[in-house]
Amino acid sequence: MKHEYSHYFSEVVKDLKPSGIRKFFDLAASMEGVISLGVGEPDFITPWGTREAAILSLEQGYTSYTANAGLLELREEISKYLSTRFGVQYDPTNQIIVTIGxxxxxxxxxxxxxxxxxxxxxxxxxxxSYAPLVSIAGGKPVAISTSPENGFKVTPEQLEAAITERTKAILLCSPNNPTGSMLNKSELEAIAEVIEKHDLIVLSDEIYSELVYEDEPYTSFAAVKGMYERTILINGFSKGFAMTGWRLGFLAAPSELVSVMLKIFQYTTMCAPHMMQHGAIEALRNGYHEVETMRASYRRRRNYMVQTLNEMGLDCHMPGGAFYVFPSIKSTGLSSEQFAEELLMQEKVAVVPGNVFGESGEGFIRCSYATSMQQLQEAMKRIQRFIETIKINRKEKCPAEVSN
Structure with missing residues (x-):
């Protein structure tokens, strides 16, 4: 007799939906000849200098625990990096924690x-993962929808309309996953006025801050006037430094906030892996030229993808950063999930349906251009062929409507 476990489960966790990204990734992985534009992972291998530093640390026997917050040497490098790149100052002794991604x-x-x-x-x-993480922590996620008409950017007016007496925080991701939209300094300053007015905490996910393609320098939210004191800055090595599998991230915030988060970290994790931290030290000290090389390659791919998608009739805004495009597929008459499933089955191209990123993502798909140009070119040919097939089928079903 099978034991029934459901009554043991947390009500919050029981209601969580599996990741829509993983669903399509797992399906694509089971098929041969698939070009995946689905998973947000750099196609570059971690630079050799970074890998060599981790290997050397193992050979030298660095296999013990580190301080809970991470190696002080790494926190010092993170502090220098944040100061040099983004103009924000954090004390490595009590304002930074090295995390598992x-x-x-x-x-x-x-x-x-x-x-x-x-x-x-x-x-x-x-x-x-954002909304589920809020729910797991006992909070209530409140969605604010954006659209391509304003570049998928949130406005101060939208924030004002969404704030209630229960609002405690706002989560910002710029450049954004999945749209690639990036808030510039003036846009962040306008948002900051609302945040200060309502005394909110800001979680600023800046994991894509190295992958920006605009002429205007990237602005960290913590660098905006009046926001340092109320910002928890989130970043890491996965995207810009091509270190996804290393699972190394970090947070930086005022010491009072960090001390509370460190208590949780002490009981749940202890510390990030010792040898991985040595690799990250090398990446910050000597790996930045590799970041610039990757960024230039992504910029070329972005430009190609946006131009090609628009030419085939899938309206696509120009993303300011990250490595995703978010074209509209509304002209095909298919839902996001239908489009993604049929494209995968008919042409063996894996994309992510936009609805997995929230209701406002319906009618769009996310395509990652973190793959070779050759693969991208072949994927675009297959998508074009798929769209032509849709047009032919629609014409056969309802020729009068199509002709109108």
């Missing part, structure tokens, strides 16, 4: 600040 940093932040029922504003379309 940026995702854990977000989890720590939510659990540290949220009480039952506290609301967190989340800008949609949004990365799939």
């Amino acid at each position: 940026a995702s854990q940093a977000l989890d720590l932040a939510f659990r540290a600040i949220l009480n039952q029922g506290d609301e967190v504003l989340i800008v949609e379309p949004t990365f799939v």
